[in-house]
Amino acid sequence: MSKIVDKKKRRSEIAKAAVDIFARKGFENTTVQEIADRAKIAKGTVYLYFKTKEDILNEASKEILCELEGNLLHSLSRLTDPVEKLSALITEAMTITPEFEQIFIVYMESRLFHLRDREYGTFIKNFEESLRKVRRITVEIIRQGKTQGAFRNDADAEALAFCLFGAFDGVVMQYLHNKSGFDIENVRNEFLKNFFNGLMDN
């Protein structure tokens, strides 16, 4: 009888270890040895669970996206009012925990990766898929708000959702660059206020 190992769990463990290092050193500057050390296994063992180092990044990305997606969806789960929903979404996306910080950096590197190599098969497909999914949900919320008369009627839900998600990434990145200079809660509040009410004085 052979040892029973939960392949999925192991993959996930290794991917998690990898995220730790990727976040600190970047994909290219991380050695498989370092990942193995972090996961407390031998280097060769990594290759029982992953075909290549890039494969590890893929898995890590997938898990990261799942988690980010899960968090966002969770924050919406018990809400019904479109305004509240959008607020929750924005609040969730701009809440930065130390763990999230790590994940975010790897997420950004993954995106850059794709930006360069557009052929990257399944990986990028999952990625795009996931992003689209969350965006679609946002589109729905905006539409719902328009229907209910809460949101202005000329809002292009698609384009706006697109902007929103872009803004999440950009603002978070900006913030990570400049932590000391800004208070994220303040930024988030300002973002919320402006997103809903605009800059113009009425």
Add this chain to the structure above:
Amino acid sequence: MSKIVDKKKRRSEIAKAAVDIFARKGFENTTVQEIADRAKIAKGTVYLYFKTKEDILNEASKEILCELEGNLLHSLSRLTDPVEKLSALITEAMTITPEFEQIFIVYMESRLFHLRDREYGTFIKNFEESLRKVRRITVEIIRQGKTQGAFRNDADAEALAFCLFGAFDGVVMQYLHNKSGFDIENVRNEFLKNFFNGLMDN
């Protein structure tokens, strides 16, 4: 004097060549040989103008920032009205030319670079400096708008400028990922509209 100019020009040529390749393959996957080939000089010659490969990225980043900064400032130069100025800024930041695309990817990689290695001396300082500079100008515009009564009085100019610049990067990145799915002009218009008027129906 002429020698110094030549040296600067040469550095710039090499940096430009590097941007071409960095954009396509990323910093780590670009070899000095490739950069030299592109610049039509010998590999060894690169080292007469740059101390290390990273040094080339630094120079490239600096030039990129100068250009982006220049573009933004130029778009503001002959305007006086705060609303028009902000509109111009947003429009400029969300105009995507093929050349800009390339630059943007390297810019993003540079940012990621800094996010990881916070000690990175002069490089990161120049970088932050430049970003801060443009942000300060934006802050001024918003303040001016508040003073003139065009913008709502409770707007936190600093935080809002911060959001704005984050949003630029994020939206552009999003767009580059998803070119086929979206029309950047439409997105930009929606962004403008929402930024000034907000989502709520008044």
Add this chain to the structure above:
Amino acid sequence: MSKIVDKKKRRSEIAKAAVDIFARKGFENTTVQEIADRAKIAKGTVYLYFKTKEDILNEASKEILCELEGNLLHSLSRLTDPVEKLSALITEAMTITPEFEQIFIVYMESRLFHLRDREYGTFIKNFEESLRKVRRITVEIIRQGKTQGAFRNDADAEALAFCLFGAFDGVVMQYLHNKSGFDIENVRNEFLKNFFNGLMDN
């Protein structure tokens, strides 16, 4: 007793599986995993029957030599006339079946192996032993022919047997390299004719 038989049988099965792969990929490029897969057992199981991968090659070589030897001896078994015997030997040695082809390649690799590493204990000893044995039989045939007056009296039986066996290998190798260019039956007939009658016109 049955355990021992089983063990032998299993060793043989594994060795046979190994020959399949060795012939196609060479010893160094064959993995133990491939051999195990082919033999439909687990990788670890291989090591219950063989101490090392080289050990598998040894066993395979031994079996191959046994088979080759057996074939040669069998072809002689019911003959008495030296000329007929030698003819049969040559014919047998130059008959190429698909299975033989595979075996031959591994046999050649084994020989090369020995050529390089002369210390290789038992393995090489078995090998040499086997070759010597068949050569001795050939020597006997030639001597018998000389005694009977069929073969020329100045023939050096030892040297000639030596040549003969060398020629077998070389011709077969040549042929495998150049299958499409030659008809092995024709080559074999010419070999026989020349071996017995020489090239000179009498």
Add this chain to the structure above:
Amino acid sequence: MSKIVDKKKRRSEIAKAAVDIFARKGFENTTVQEIADRAKIAKGTVYLYFKTKEDILNEASKEILCELEGNLLHSLSRLTDPVEKLSALITEAMTITPEFEQIFIVYMESRLFHLRDREYGTFIKNFEESLRKVRRITVEIIRQGKTQGAFRNDADAEALAFCLFGAFDGVVMQYLHNKSGFDIENVRNEFLKNFFNGLMDN
């Protein structure tokens, strides 16, 4: 001005160093480091002259074949009589110097290599070409001998040349396996005698 290095000469030097090691340890068991050490250059330098390790084997094979071919042709150069020519050819092919021994082992490994991987492009083509060339010369000699009435008229020149070259390899291999047991000169003489006069007593 850059250093002037004779690329061809350097390649050849490296290939020669490689033959030394290949002969002793075989292609797979030879490391590029060992080759570099032997050639007294750095490991990386090897890759300025060869694309891969296999490329080194190719070059080595090519050089070996050139040398073997050159030797054979040289031994024929000033002879005119077919019998003398064939004798010289056989004598040359069965003369074993220490240097030749090394070369021969690598030559054999190369052949085995091809036997397994028939697609191996240019390499195998050069190889076959070279072998064919020498064989064609031999065919000519035999035909000439037939025309002059020296050789029996029913000799199939093609098939016989084929056998001859196979026999060379095989006998040499046999001999290298069994140096202590045989005197190569004696074997060669016996081979010559039997090749020309046959085994039968007339």
Add this chain to the structure above:
DNA sequence: GATGAATGAGCATTCATTCAT
């Protein structure tokens, strides 16, 4: 006995950097 997960030594290859010319 049988399994296959785990190991880690080992190797081909790449590439930033140096330096003799």
Add this chain to the structure above:
DNA sequence: AATGAATGAATGCTCATTCAT
């Protein structure tokens, strides 16, 4: 100043072998 040959450290990946189950 310019070159490009030389270097060798660094790293992804493989695979024979071991051993807990």
